[in-house]
Structure formats: C-alpha cells, structure tokens
Amino acid sequence: MKLAYVAGWAALLGMGLLPLPAAAQSVPAKELFGAVERPAALRTQSLGSYAKGCIAGAVELPADGPHWQSMRLSRNRHWGHPNLVAFLDRFAQRAVAETGWPGLLVGDLSQPRGGPMPSGHASHQIGLDVDIWAQPMPAQRLTAGQREDFPFRSVLRKGTLQVDERTWDDRYGRLIRLAAESPEVQRIFVHPGVKRKLCQVAGRDRSWLAKVRPMYGHDEHFHIRLFCQAGSPGCQPQEPVVAKDGCDDLDYWFNVALKPPKPGAKPWKRPAPMTMAALPKACQTVLAAADGGPRQVAPAAPTLAAMAPDGGTSFPPLPGAVPIPAPRPLP
Structure with a gap:
C-alpha cells in the first residue's frame, strides 16, 4: 500500500466518512494516527496500554498558560485526557509556588487520537503521558518559531552518564519530587544518571x-505518567511500583544497559512498526470517528479538494517527520 494514500484515508476517517479500509490494516498505525489533525468526537476514554493504545475525546493543552509554555507546536502532540491537562495546570502552579521553578516548558503529550507516533516515542499513546523539559520557562513568551528551534539542554556532563553540576539546578530535583509526590502520578522516567543524583540528595524521606x-x-526532560482514569475501563494499568527507593538497583544501568556494545556484537534490530491489528479494536472506532473540534494551534487539516485534486484517486504524501534533537527509546 502506497503511503500517498495514508493522509487521505486519515482525513476521510477523521470526518467520519469512511470505515477503516481493509488495505489500511497493513499500514503502520503510526502513519494513520500521525496524519490525523483533530481528536475523535467521542466520550473521553483511554484505550489499551501506554505503549499500545489510543484515546477518544482528547483535549488540547493550550500553547500558553500562566505557568507554562508548550513547545514544538508543529508536532501536534499536545493532546491528552482532560484530567492530564487539568493536572498540568495545577502542577505548573504548584511548581512555581513550592519549588521556585519559574514555569514549565511542556514537551509532548499525545497525538489528537493518541496511537503510535511517527517518531520519538514508543509510549505516549493513551493521553496520560507528558514530558517536562529540564529548562526553566524563560520570562518572555516564545514565538511559535522560537518554540521549534529552542534547544534541548541535557543535565549530563557531555560524554558521560553523570549529572553536570554546572547545569544541575536543585529546583529541578524539587520539581521531580513534587511530581512524584502527586497522587495522580503513577511513574516518572528519568535518565539513570538523574536518578542517581536524586538518590544522593534525597535526604531521609525517600519514599x-x-x-x-x-x-x-x-x-533533557522527565516523563510524567498518570494512572488510568475513571471512566476508561479499557485502559490497561501497569503493575504498582514497589515500595523501595530503587537506589541500590542502578548498577545494571551503568554496568550493563548503558555500556557500549562489545565488538562484533549483533546489532539491535528495530521491531517492525505495529499495525492496527496490534491495537485494541476500539482504536479503529476512534480513528474512524468524526472530528471533535478545531485545533488551538497550527493550521487546520487540508480540505478534501486539496487532498484529492484528481477526483479522489490519489492523495499527496505525508509531510516529513519533525526531527527530534536526540534519540528517545521510551517504555
């Protein structure tokens, strides 16, 4: 199946005009979900698992809030469960008031209907994940163009797995702790070097x-994941975290997982992209549902006339993927 048809299918599906064509079942799901500009006009539900699912009835985090700015707007990845958007609003206010952090630079949430993304993430599929950058929000409001080019900043010393003390900000550690102590949060993901730094400065209260x-x-960021929300019976929860702090379990990361491969070792093979058959069946309904409303940022989806200039027999190719500053193998 030629990729030239994917954008057209996605547009027609998003308007509720077509069921999912049988031939689309073999198309990588990331291409179908990545081409849809707006959410599904369905009751809000997270469906499936964080790394194999979708979301109905997502809402968009505004580009600007009192204590946050959304980044990389062109990706159209600032959609999520309404409870995630509400959590971010509360969390940003608390961050300023309780940690001294001057505001959040918010990275990716999910696509308008969740699902696999064309680049950058394996999770973030059900509207309950969000990335928070490791840089404080600047005092000025960034333009849309500046948000595309604003560089990520690693907190690690270049070429090492250790936190760079010249870059590390104690307020950032307090920000991560504030998120972890929030009852809505199930897990937070950080680089092993950041985890070790947090273990070193945590003090006696380590729960x-x-x-x-x-x-x-x-x-360059930390990843917040919320629990499955009420009203989403199809959301697959993860196992609860164990009570221990995990600080004694980091040797595996530094001595095995993050070590360069041995000479002659078999290279890692990227798995085949998942198709719609790998996702919950309800995700086909989500993909085929009518649009749930206009975006708050970025251009609207192209019209049918623009997408099928020869009467509907062909469609223009998908736009190129927006590059990400660094690889992010995620859970």
Whole structure:
C-alpha cells in the first residue's frame, strides 16, 4: 500500500466518512494516527496500554498558560485526557509556588487520537503521558518559531552518564519530587544518571523515589505518567511500583544497559512498526470517528479538494517527520 494514500484515508476517517479500509490494516498505525489533525468526537476514554493504545475525546493543552509554555507546536502532540491537562495546570502552579521553578516548558503529550507516533516515542499513546523539559520557562513568551528551534539542554556532563553540576539546578530535583509526590502520578522516567543524583540528595524521606524510574534517554526532560482514569475501563494499568527507593538497583544501568556494545556484537534490530491489528479494536472506532473540534494551534487539516485534486484517486504524501534533537527509546 502506497503511503500517498495514508493522509487521505486519515482525513476521510477523521470526518467520519469512511470505515477503516481493509488495505489500511497493513499500514503502520503510526502513519494513520500521525496524519490525523483533530481528536475523535467521542466520550473521553483511554484505550489499551501506554505503549499500545489510543484515546477518544482528547483535549488540547493550550500553547500558553500562566505557568507554562508548550513547545514544538508543529508536532501536534499536545493532546491528552482532560484530567492530564487539568493536572498540568495545577502542577505548573504548584511548581512555581513550592519549588521556585519559574514555569514549565511542556514537551509532548499525545497525538489528537493518541496511537503510535511517527517518531520519538514508543509510549505516549493513551493521553496520560507528558514530558517536562529540564529548562526553566524563560520570562518572555516564545514565538511559535522560537518554540521549534529552542534547544534541548541535557543535565549530563557531555560524554558521560553523570549529572553536570554546572547545569544541575536543585529546583529541578524539587520539581521531580513534587511530581512524584502527586497522587495522580503513577511513574516518572528519568535518565539513570538523574536518578542517581536524586538518590544522593534525597535526604531521609525517600519514599517518593519509588515512582522515579530510570530509563534510556530522559536526560533533557522527565516523563510524567498518570494512572488510568475513571471512566476508561479499557485502559490497561501497569503493575504498582514497589515500595523501595530503587537506589541500590542502578548498577545494571551503568554496568550493563548503558555500556557500549562489545565488538562484533549483533546489532539491535528495530521491531517492525505495529499495525492496527496490534491495537485494541476500539482504536479503529476512534480513528474512524468524526472530528471533535478545531485545533488551538497550527493550521487546520487540508480540505478534501486539496487532498484529492484528481477526483479522489490519489492523495499527496505525508509531510516529513519533525526531527527530534536526540534519540528517545521510551517504555
């Protein structure tokens, strides 16, 4: 199946004009979900697992809030469960008031209907995940163009797995702790080097560290994941975190997982992209539902006339994927 048809299918599906064509079942799901500009006009539900699912009735985090600015607007990845958007509003206010952090730079949430993304994430599929950048919000409001080019900043010393003390900000550690102590939060993902730094400065009250989990990448941001929400019976929860702080379990990361591969080792093979058959069947309904409303940022979806200039027999190719500053193998 040629990719030239994917954008057209996605547009027609999003208008509720077509069921999912049988041929689309073999198209990578990331191409179908990535081409849809607006959410499904359905009751809000997270469906499936964080890394294999979708969301109906998502809402968009505004580009600007009193204590946050959304970044990389062109990706159209600032959609989520309404409870996630409400959580971010509360969390941003608390961050300023309780940690001294001057505001959040908010990275990716989910696509308008969740699902796999064309680049950058394996999770973020059901509207309950969000990335918070490791840089404080600047005092000025960034333009849309500046938000595309504003660089990520790693908190690690270049070429090492250790936190750079010249870059590390104690307020950032307090920000992560504030998120971990929030009852809505199920897990937080950080780079193993950041986890080790938090273990070193945590003090005697260490219970919150159980939610802070080491993961590849995550040296330029931390990843917040909320629990499955009420009203989403199809949401698949993760196992509860164990009570221990996890600080004694970091050797695996530094001595095994993050070590360069041995000479002659078999290279890692990227798995085949998942198709719609791998997702909950309800995600086909989500993909085929009518649009739930206009976006708050970025251009509207193209018209049918623009998408099928020769009468509907072909469609223009998908736009190129927006590059990300660094690889992010996520859970």
